[in-house]
Amino acid sequence: MPIVLMILGMSVVTYIPRALPAFLLDKISISPKIEGILYAIPYAALGVLIFPGILSVDQSNPIVGLAGGGIAIVLSYFKLNITYVIIGAVLGVIVMKMFLL
Amino acid sequence: MMSKHSMMILKGIKKGVPIMIGFIPISTAFAVIALQTGLSPLETVLMSVMLLAGASQLMAVNMLAIGAGNIEIIAATFIINIRHLIMSTYVMNKLKDVSKPLKLILAFGVTDETFAMLSVEEPENCNSYFFAGMAAVTYGAWVLGTMLGILLNTFIPASICSSMSIALYAMFIGLIMPSVQKNHKVLYIIGISIVLNIVLGMFLTSSWAVVLSTLLGGIIGSKIVRREKQDERSNADCTNDFGDVRSNLHS
Structure with a gap:
């Protein structure tokens, strides 16, 4: 199979989960119970997306990702704009890698 | 304009x-x-x-x-x-x-x-x-x-x-941080989902673990929030079932 066909296949299976709710949501009405779950899901999803993935920021040193996350926690705790939180964490990780490697 | x-x-x-x-x-x-x-x-x-x-x-x-x-x-x-x-x-x-x-x-x-x-x-x-x-x-x-x-x-x-x-x-x-600062219960939802993800990851591929732990974490999380809402209801100052979460998410 040529790579282009594989990419086409990948794009189809990537688009289906994204598009399906656009079709289904008109047909079903959302109960308060489901609505409650939909409100809690961002927190669940974000938690799962952050950990353990953050450990793999540096494959050989999980501590690098954790420390970067720590910087993000501190900066966001002091209510810095999210752009600065990101820049601070990235700079922190770059500096750490410079000293660890 | x-x-x-x-x-x-x-x-x-x-x-x-x-x-x-x-x-x-x-x-x-x-x-x-x-x-x-x-x-x-x-x-x-x-x-x-x-x-x-x-x-x-x-x-x-x-x-x-x-x-x-x-x-x-x-x-x-x-x-x-x-x-x-x-x-x-x-x-x-x-x-x-x-x-x-x-x-x-x-x-x-x-x-x-x-x-x-x-x-x-x-x-x-x-x-x-x-x-x-x-x-x-x-x-x-x-x-x-x-x-x-x-x-x-x-x-x-x-x-x-x-x-x-x-x-x-x-x-x-x-x-996440602004919501956590306003309502510490959000941390429970995050923590429960992370633990679920790690446990499920032992038995499933990591992508299925992510899907299931997000869903289960959301279901359990909505119950945590609802219970808190009911506690508050006794103070008679709530707007709707999820007004609490919403105000935390959106303010």
Whole structure:
């Protein structure tokens, strides 16, 4: 199979989960119970997306990702704009890698 | 004077900037790795244009590198991206004002990051124009970052690019923090989901573990929030079942 066909296949299976709710949501009405779950899901999803993935920021040193996350926690705790939180964490990780490697 | 709609698009573009900062190094890293795996520059850009899916693109080139078959890669892509079903349900539920053809276009822009941004956005900003602006910026950043990686391929080592993946995690943390500061119970939802993910990850592939722990974490989380709501109801100052979470999410 040529790579282009594989990419086409990948794009189809990537688009289906994204598009399906656009079709289904008109047909079903959302109960308060489901609505409650939909409100809690961002927190669940974000938690799962952050950990353990953050450990793999540096494959050989999980501590690098954790420390970067720590910087993000501190900066966001002091209510810095999210752009600065990101820049601070990235700079922190770059500096750490410079000293660890 | 700008129209209300273009103001909304502009607002969305602004909220897309942090995602852009996170996307450019990652798509650059993807391009460098893809070229090293043997994909042509055209195939590399095509993948970013047609998929807009960081995790599955990186996984695909890694699988190609170890000689995996095309069907296997397509199947793995599907499993990884099932999580978007939950996220898109959430996003589409917020974009109620939109016609179906437009919804189908906007659905392409549902990523972990645009979903996360929209989920902490104030209700009056949750419309198609806002989301379109945000999705357009992130899509542009993803494709441009891929092209940048092709241009810089010979100059930057992949390890430097990939170390910048901290950007997305920092963004997710920055998105959660305001809610945590207002309501510590949010931490329970996050903690329960993480534990579920780790436990399920022992028995399932990591992508299925992500899907199930998000869903279960959301179900359990909605109960935690509801119980708190009932406690508060005795103080007779609640608006609706989830007013509590909503005010935390959106203020």
